[in-house]
Amino acid sequence: MRRSHLLAFGLLGSAAALVAPAGPATAQETLKIGVPTALTGTYAGLGAEAVRAIEFAVAEANAKGGVAGHKVEIKTLDTEAKPEVARKQAEKLALEGYKILTGTIASGEGLAMGPLLARWDAIYVSTINKSDKLTGDSCVPRMFRTNHQDAQDAAVVRPWLGSRKEGKWAILAADIAWGRDSGKSFVEAAKVNKKDIVAEIYSPFGSNDYAPFIQQIKSSGAEGLWVALAGRDAINFATQAKEFGLLDKVFVAGVSFVTDNNVKTLGATSKGIWGIINYSSTLDTPANKAFVEAWKTKYNGDEPASFEGETYLGMQVIFQAVEKAKSVKPVDVAKAMRGGTFDTVLGKVTLRAEDHQMVLPNYFGYIGERGGKLRPIITETIPANVATTPPTGTCKMGEL
Template sequence: MRRRDFLKVAVAGGAGASLGGRIYPRAAWAQGPIKIGMPAALSGAYAQYGIQAKRAADLFARDVKAKGILGRPVEFIFEDTAGDPATAVRKAQKLVEKDGVKFLTGVALSSEALAVSAKCPEWKVIFMSTINGAGALTAKSFHRYFFRVNTSGPMGARAVSLYLAESPMKRFFALGSDYAWGRDSVASFTSQIMAAKKDIVATEFPPVGTKDFASYIAKIRQSRADGVYLVLPGQDATIYLKQAHQFGLNREVKPIMEILELENMKAVGDAMVGAIGSSRYPFTVDTPKNREFVKRFHELHGLYPDMFDGETYEGLEWLAQVIAKAGTDDVEKVIDAWEDSSYDGLEGPFFMRKCDHQAVQPGFAVECVKDPKYPHPIPKILATYPGEKVTPKCRTEEFS
C-alpha cells in the first residue's frame, strides 16, 4: 500500500450532473473537487481499520462518479498514519494546510482521533468519525467541528449489557486495551452490568500491541468468571482469541466482544464460533438498502463488508447529503445543515443530535456462527435495540 494515494471521481458525460434532485451545469465541475482527507492506518498492526475505510471510499467514489457532490467531482486524499497519534496529527495538518481539505475522516484508533480532533477547531475543518469509539469524543472532548456517525464504545457496551441483563451469566471479567477506547468501554460496561445486579470480578488493561496474553488468560481462568468482556483492537483481539482457544479458556469462559468484527472471525475461524458481542454494523442486517450495499460491495471487493466498511460508507453518504442540503462545502454551513438532520442508514434510521454531534442509531447484539452460505463465520443478530435506548445522555457517557 502506498503511503499516499489519490482516488478521484471522474467527470460524467452529458450536459450536467445531479444530486438530491438538483441539476448542475458543467461549470460546477470547474469549481474544483470537494476534497476529503483520510489520515488512516494503512500499515502496521491496525491497518485493517484503515483498509476498511479505504474500501468504503472506493465504493462511494464509484457510486457517485456520475454525479459528484453539488455537481463537483470528489477527491479522496489518503495518508498513512500507521496508527500513531503524533503521525496522525502531522498527516492531518498536511492534508488541511497543503492539500486544502475541509473534511477529515478514516482515522483508526481513538488515541489518534482525540489528538486530531483537538486541532480541528484551530484548522476550521470537520472531523467525521466513522470508526472511533472513545466516549470522550462526544463528551468532555466535544467541539463544534466533530461529528460521530459511528456507534461509540459506550453504545456498544450498552447493547451488550442490555443483552446480558437477560442472560443467566452473573460474573464477568473485563479485559480492555490500555487506551481511551478500552478504558471508556470497560467503565461503561462495568457501570451497566452492576446496575443489572451482576458482578465484575476483575479488570485488566493490557498495553496496546500485547503479543502474549498468557498471564491474563491465567487470571481470567482463576477468577471463575462466566464471561470475559473484551475491548481489544484489531490484531490484539485476534491474538488473544487464538491464545485463549489454545489454552481451552473459550470453553470455560464465554468471550464477549465490545466489537465482534468480521476480520477477527475470518482470522480465528471456527475457534471463535459462539462468541457474542456488539456490532456497530453487522452486514447480515436485513434491510433493502443494506442488501443492495452488500451486493455492490461484494461485486467491487470480492468479500463481505466489515463493521467499518459499512459505517464509513454511511458517513460518506451522509456527508454528501448534508453538503447538498447546505448547497455549499463551506464548513460552517455544512455544520449547521448536519445538526438535527436525519439519514436513512444501512441498518435503519439515523439522527444527528445537535447537542453533541452523536448519531443516534440502532444497536445490535450478535453471535459468531457458521453458515454454509459463507466461507467464514458471520455475525448472527441476536437482538436489535432502538437508538434512543443505546445512546448516552447528551455530552456524557451515561445512560438513563
Template structure:
C-alpha cells in the same frame, strides 16, 4: 523597447489573472477529502475497509459529493498518536482539504479533533469511539459516523444481566477506547446488580495474553468481557480457545472483537456473542444493495468499518447538498449534517446534539464465518455525551 516590455508585462499579468480565475473555477467544481487512516500495522485492514466504504458511496453518486468531483489526499496515520497532530495539520494547511476523515485509533483521533477544532475544519470520525470526542471535547466541526465506546459496551452490560450472569472479569488494551469500553459495560452491568470481579489491562498493541488467561482460569467468573480489535482480537480469541476456556467461561465483547477478522480466528470464533450497530443478515434493502455492490467492487464481504466509511461519505454529502454544493459555507454544511436522516446499511440513524449516531445496537453471534444478527439488544441508543457543552 520599453513599450514592448510593458505590453508583454500586461499580457503576462493578464494571463496570470485568467489562469488564477480558471484555477479558482476549477477548484470550485471539486471537493478535497483528507483520508487520515491506518494503512499499515494492527489496524490496516480497518483503514482499508473504511476507505473502500467511503469510495463506494462516492462511486454510487457518479464520483461526486454534493455535486462536486472528489479528490483525495491520503495519509497513513500508522495508529501513532505522536505523529497525529503534524499529519492532520499538513492535510489542513498544505493539502487544503475540505474535510478530515479519520480515524481508527482513539488516541490519533483525539489529536485530529483538536486540529479540526482549532482550524475550524470539518471532521468526520469513521471509527474511533473515544467518548471525549463527542463528550467534553465536542465541537460544531466534529462529527462521528460510527459510535462512542460507551454504546455497544453499555448494551452488552444490559444484555448479560438479562442472561442472569452475575460475575465477570474484563481484559483490554490500556488506552482510552479500551478503558472506556470496559467502563460502559461496567456501568450497565453493575447498575443491574452484576459484579466485575477483576479488571485486567495490557499495553497497546501487546498480544502476550497468557498471564491473563491463567488468571481467568483461576478466577472462574461466569463470563469474560473484552475489548480487542483487528489482529490483536484474532489472537486473543484463538488463544482463549486454545487455553480451553471457550467452552467453560463464555467470552463477550463489543463487535470489534469479531468484525473484519473472523478468517484469522478460524473455528475459534464460532459461537461468540458480540454487540454492535451492524450485523450480517440485516433485513433492509439498503444493506442488501450495499453488500452486493461492495462484493462486486472489492471481491469480499463488507464489515462494520466499511459501513462507517460509507456513512461518513453520506453525512458529508448531506451537508454539502444543504449548502448548495459550497464547502466554504461551513455553517450550512454543519446544519445539513445535523438535520440529516441517514439511510444506512445498519438501519436509519440520526445524530445527537453532540454529533454522535443515535442507533440500534444488535446482538450478534458468529455463525459459519459471519456475525449474524440474533436480535436488537437496545433500540435507538443515544450516547450520554457527558461533558459536552455544545
C-alpha cells in the same frame, strides 16, 4: 561530507513537500476528503477497511457525476493509529485542501485532532472512534460522530448482561481511550445487574503475548469474559485464548470482537463468541441490501465488513450534507450536518445537534454458521431511541 549531503537532500525533500500543497486553482470545485488512518501497525487491517469503504463511496459518487456536481477526491496518509502522528497527518491533509477528514481508527486520534480543527478550517467525521469523550467533554463544533459511541454499546450490554446466568466476570480491554471507556461501562453494567467483576485487565496496545492475561483470567475464577480488543490485538488474544482452552471454558463476549474481519481470520476459533454488532452485511434494510449487492459486484463477491459498513454510512452522511449545503466549504457542510436527518444503510438517522452524536439503532449477536458460512448473526435489534441514551450534558457545544 556524506552526512551534509544527506542533510541537504532531507531539506530539499521537506522544501518540496511544503511547496507542493499550493494546489490547483480548481480546489474550490472539488470535494476533497482527507483520510488520516492506520495503514501500518496493530490497526492496519481496520485502516484498510476504512479506506476501502471510502474509495467505494467515492467511486460510486463520481460515477453519478459527483456530489451535487462536485467531483470527489481523496487522499490517505498513514497515522499508525497514534494520536500524535494523526494530528500531524491531519494537519498536512488540511493544509493541502483535504479539509473534510474521516476514516480515522483510534479514539485517541480523533481526540488529538478535535481541538485543532478550527485552526485548520477542517471538520472531522468519526466513523469508527468510540470513546464517549468525542461527543462528551471533548466535543467541538467541527467534530461529528456517525458511528456508535461506547454509551450506545453500554445501553445494549446492560439488559443483555442481566439475562446471562454467569455471575463472575472478567474484563480484558486494550489500554487506550476506547478500551478504558468500554471497561468502565461494563463495570457499571455489572453493578446494575449485581454481577461480580473478578478481574479487570487493560493490556498494552499492540501486545504480542496474551498468555499472562489469559492465565490471570483463568485463575480469577471468572465464568464470563468481556473483551474490548480490536484488529491485531483481537486476533492474537483469541488465538492464544483458544490454545489455552479459555474460549471453551469461559463464556466470551465483546465489543468490536464479533466482526466479519475477525471471523475471516480466526475461522472456527471465533465460533460461539458473542458481542455487540454495530453493523452487519446481513442487516435487512433495502438500502443495506443494495449497498451489499453493489459491494459484492465490485469486490469479487466479498461482503462489506463491520467497519466498512460503518464508514460507508459516514460517507453517505457527508455527501448528503454537501448536497444540502450546496457547498464543499467545511463550515457549510458542518452546518448541514448538525441536527440533520440522513438516509443511510441503517435507515433514516439523525445527527444530534447537542453533541454531534448520531442517533442509531444497535445490535447484539454471536458468530455462528449460516448458509454454510461462519458470520456474525444478529439475535437482537435495539431501536435507536433505546440504544442511544440522551446527551449527558458534559458536552458544551460552541457555535460554528
